[in-house]
Amino acid sequence: MDAVDREILTELQQNGRLTITELAERVRMSVSPCHRRLRALEQAGVISGYRAELNAGALGLNFHSLVFVTMLNADRGTLDAFESSVADIPNVILAQRLFGDPDYLLRIVARDLPAFQQLYDARLASLPGVARLSSTLVMKSVVDSRSLPI
Numbered sequence: 001m002d003a004v005d006r007e008i009l010t011e012l013q014q015n016g017r018l019t020i021t022e023l024a025e026r027v028r029m030s031v032s033p034c035h036r037r038l039r040a041l042e043q044a045g046v047i048s049g050y051r052a053e054l055n056a057g058a059l060g061l062n063f064h065s066l067v068f069v070t071m072l073n074a075d076r077g078t079l080d081a082f083e084s085s086v087a088d089i090p091n092v093i094l095a096q097r098l099f100g101d102p103d104y105l106l107r108i109v110a111r112d113l114p115a116f117q118q119l120y121d122a123r124l125a126s127l128p129g130v131a132r133l134s135s136t137l138v139m140k141s142v143v144d145s146r147s148l149p150i
Contacts, residue, residue, distance in 0.1 A: 001046070004029070006150045008037055009046065013147035016050045053145055061109040063116050064138035067124060069104035070131045078129035085127050091119055102134070 007027045011018060018026070024034035041047045056062070071078065079097075086095045086106065094107035106124075110116040124133060 001041075005037060005041060005046075008034070008041065009150050010147070012047070013150075056109050060111050063110040063112050064141070065108045065110070065116055065135050066138060067106040067108055067120075068102040068134040068136075069106060069127070070101060070134075071103045071129050072131040073129060074103070081128040082130065089119075089123055102132075108135075 004027060008023065011023055011026045020035050020038065021031055023038070024031045027034060029037075038047075056064070069082075071082065082104075083095070083097075086092055086104075091108050091110055092106050093109055094105070096105045097103065098105055108116065108119070108124075110119055120133075120135070
């Protein structure tokens, strides 16, 4: 990856809806070489996809929580069952396995506190292999969806 590839990636992180013509103009290339580089970046897995960033508040999802999960056991079967179950919960917008204690961090969105409580009681509390859940409310997002420093 060279400086031109990094410039292409920087532009796409800022606006993934650029046409190939607009992208080529911004990185000061002709369309065909820019298109070839873009396809190569996609095929190499550097660009994993394109999507729209949605405003959670505009969609009525005004409640954000971080849930810390401590597991009973760390055997492969337990972790696989837990991770598969978490992946099936649409309100979990981020799930990360951590080193140390706790074992996982989940970022949850919901309409409001009653909706979160219902999700917590019905789905989160019954996740397989969980020893303990601890949650905290997000007061404010200071940095969210930042572009990668390339």
